[in-house]
Amino acid sequence: MPQDTTEARIERLVLEYAQTVPAGRPLDARLSLRDDLAIESLSLVSLTLRIGDEMGVDVMEVGVELGAVKTVGDLVRVARTLEGLGKPA
Amino acid sequence: VAHPTDIRAAVGRKQAITFGAPARPLFGFYHPPKDGPWRGVGVVLCNPLGTDQTRSERTYRHLAERLSATGFACLRFDLFGTGDSGGDEHAPGLVRAWVDDLGLASQELRARSGARAIALVGLRLGGTLAYVHAAERADVDSLVLWSPCVTGAAFVAESTRLHKLYVRMEPQLAAAKPPADDGEEALGTFLPRAMIADLSRLDLLQAAGRPARRTLVIDGGNFPGRDALVTRLRELDAAPELRSHPGHKFLITVSHRAVVPDDVIASIVEWLGQAYPKETPAHEPSANHGSAPTPPHGERPVVFGASHPLFGILTPAAAAHARPGRPVVILSNAGCVNRAGPHRTYVKMARRWAALGFDVLRVDLSGIGDSPVAPGTQENVPYPPSALDDLSDAIQAAGTLAGSASSPRRVIIAGLCSGGDYAFQLGARAPNLAGALLLNPRTFCVLDLAAVESADGGAPPTTPVQDVPRALRSMAERGVETLLVVSRNDPGVAYVDVHAADAMRALAGTPGFRRVDVESADHTFTPVSQQQLVSDLLTEHLVARHGG
Numbered sequence: 001m002p003q004d005t006t007e008a009r010i011e012r013l014v015l016e017y018a019q020t021v022p023a024g025r026p027l028d029a030r031l032s033l034r035d036d037l038a039i040e041s042l043s044l045v046s047l048t049l050r051i052g053d054e055m056g057v058d059v060m061e062v063g064v065e066l067g068a069v070k071t072v073g074d075l076v077r078v079a080r081t082l083e084g085l086g087k088p089a
Numbered sequence: 090v091a092h093p094t095d096i097r098a099a100v101g102r103k104q105a106i107t108f109g110a111p112a113r114p115l116f117g118f119y120h121p122p123k124d125g126p127w128r129g130v131g132v133v134l135c136n137p138l139g140t141d142q143t144r145s146e147r148t149y150r151h152l153a154e155r156l157s158a159t160g161f162a163c164l165r166f167d168l169f170g171t172g173d174s175g176g177d178e179h180a181p182g183l184v185r186a187w188v189d190d191l192g193l194a195s196q197e198l199r200a201r202s203g204a205r206a207i208a209l210v211g212l213r214l215g216g217t218l219a220y221v222h223a224a225e226r227a228d229v230d231s232l233v234l235w236s237p238c239v240t241g242a243a244f245v246a247e248s249t250r251l252h253k254l255y256v257r258m259e260p261q262l263a264a265a266k267p268p269a270d271d272g273e274e275a276l277g278t279f280l281p282r283a284m285i286a287d288l289s290r291l292d293l294l295q296a297a298g299r300p301a302r303r304t305l306v307i308d309g310g311n312f313p314g315r316d317a318l319v320t321r322l323r324e325l326d327a328a329p330e331l332r333s334h335p336g337h338k339f340l341i342t343v344s345h346r347a348v349v350p351d352d353v354i355a356s357i358v359e360w361l362g363q364a365y366p367k368e369t370p371a372h373e374p375s376a377n378h379g380s381a382p383t384p385p386h387g388e389r390p391v392v393f394g395a396s397h398p399l400f401g402i403l404t405p406a407a408a409a410h411a412r413p414g415r416p417v418v419i420l421s422n423a424g425c426v427n428r429a430g431p432h433r434t435y436v437k438m439a440r441r442w443a444a445l446g447f448d449v450l451r452v453d454l455s456g457i458g459d460s461p462v463a464p465g466t467q468e469n470v471p472y473p474p475s476a477l478d479d480l481s482d483a484i485q486a487a488g489t490l491a492g493s494a495s496s497p498r499r500v501i502i503a504g505l506c507s508g509g510d511y512a513f514q515l516g517a518r519a520p521n522l523a524g525a526l527l528l529n530p531r532t533f534c535v536l537d538l539a540a541v542e543s544a545d546g547g548a549p550p551t552t553p554v555q556d557v558p559r560a561l562r563s564m565a566e567r568g569v570e571t572l573l574v575v576s577r578n579d580p581g582v583a584y585v586d587v588h589a590a591d592a593m594r595a596l597a598g599t600p601g602f603r604r605v606d607v608e609s610a611d612h613t614f615t616p617v618s619q620q621q622l623v624s625d626l627l628t629e630h631l632v633a634r635h636g637g
Binding site for chain 1: 311336
């Protein structure tokens with residue numbers, strides 16, 4: 001079975017946490033996590049930890065900038081960074 | 090005002106009770122089985138901890154109501170040091186005490202209902218504690234483990250990591266001071282080092298005894314250790330059944346947006362019902378109503394309300410410091426969080442103020458916490474249509490609870506978020522008001538919530554923003570001592586600051602009005618140091634303005 005793309009993994013996780021679920025797929029990268037998907041700040045924290053767990057990286061241990069995460073696209077960028085960190089050398 | 094409290098509503102009957110050892114009073118609600126033949130079984134619900142507790146409170150109430158309606162007796166209660174029970178997180182040996190609390194709750198439920206068997210239900214850490222208790226006692230017949238933490242260490246790691254990441258993602262919190270005591274923060278709850286050590290010794294896979302004759306394990310999604318736990322239960326001959334109910338978001342959702350996981354509740358009720366047929370003769374209330382220790386701080390659950398029952402808890406002023414005529418403080422819900430307040434701040438402040446000589450009434454508005462929903466309306470709404478009437482009833486009840494009908498006491502109304510909005514509304518209009526304490530009001534019941542929460546703060550306001558500073562001034566001028574406490578950039582006041590800047594600035598120096606901006610805080614004052622700071626601020630204000 002082919003592996004999920006980063007975008008697909010993030011979409012799956014985002015939908016676990018979204019209170020408002022838009023109809024279109026894939027999710028538009030510009031969707032606001034708070035305003036469009038109604039993911040409040042504590043949920044976003046939980047979601048970010050889950051992403052780290054899926055990528056095999058402890059988000060607390062890495063220096064990823066998390067303060068500016070506002071959109072689905074921002075999360076995909078964070079995930080890509082974590083993915084790079086999680087790969088064995 | 091009714092006391093003791095018996096609340097009857099369309100969903101059934103319940104009674105607020107205090108039980109446990111004299112020095113360790115526990116608060117809870119007893120839900121008797123619905124009239125008619127019943128199942129002869131009592132179900133004790135074991136709370137989780139911290140934000141899990143806050144966010145599952147409504148789900149637990151629904152579960153208790155459903156169990157009662159299908160012929161079970163049920164007890165839901167707050168563990169010692171949490172919710173409305175006595176004590177706080179600094180009490181020594183809390184984890185051991187929590188496990189023992191379940192024994193006291195089972196004993197209380199047997200005494201009240203005459204139940205011949207006990208079942209335990211626990212969510213997250215509540216499941217962990219329920220398992221440990223059941224394995225030690227070997228007298229629990231059925232055990233429901235709902236996404237339990239397989240180890241206490243896992244709970245500590247997850248909740249403290251969430252807190253640390255939250256602080257990193259909310260830059261304004263970065264400067265919050267660490268707690269004065271040795272321990273860790275977990276999103277508004279303080280975990281002392283000794284408690285962490287005790288929690289870290291809990292490991293369900295190492296528990297030796299069979300916890301129950303039959304067990305139900307509910308996987309709510311993202312459940313580390315699930316398969317190992319089920320395997321272990323099978324080894325122990327505990328007849329585990331695994332059911333998956335993924336997709337529920339109530340534990341990660343702010344209370345007023347959360348959806349009760351009805352299918353999980355139905356699954357638990359159905360699984361318990363399978364084992365216990367409804368064949369016990371009609372339930373006769375036991376003459377032994379269990380133990381009745383002195384409630385924490387002499388608190389009294391009260392039911393009041395002119396048109397429908399409303400629930401609250403009165404913390405009476407310490408006799409040594411009480412003074413006749415001193416106003417009663419009323420705390421109104423923050424959003425849909427029950428009367429304990431976010432991070433249990435209302436409980437702590439009420440007890441602190443009572444020790445200084447203030448009577449304090451913490452109330453649940455209609456359809457929030459344990460106040461039944463008003464006829465024809467929906468539950469779990471932060472701005473219920475009857476809110477102002479509810480609070481008028483609370484003012485009347487508070488005025489006569491510790492005073493007399495002919496000489497009602499004056500009132501100070503206080504609250505966070507929507508509670509602050511109602512303090513503003515009542516401060517502007519209610520008679521007999523001595524003061525108003527507004528913590529991070531969201532809309533003042535004047536502004537458009539969507540506009541306030543929109544990032545586009547520059548858009549022209551669609552509501553009369555100028556009414557806010559005008560009413561604040563008017564409150565002060567008519568003798569309502571007003572304290573506005575605001576986390577820096579909190580959306581409600583920030584919106585007014587932008588759109589009515591001159592009028593807000595002009596409030597400075599108005600006699601009877603004071604505004605304090607709190608740095609390094611979020612909307613609910615999650616950092617423990619900021620909770621303490623706010624409590625200190627309000628306490629100093631109360632003593633200075635109303636302590637005479």
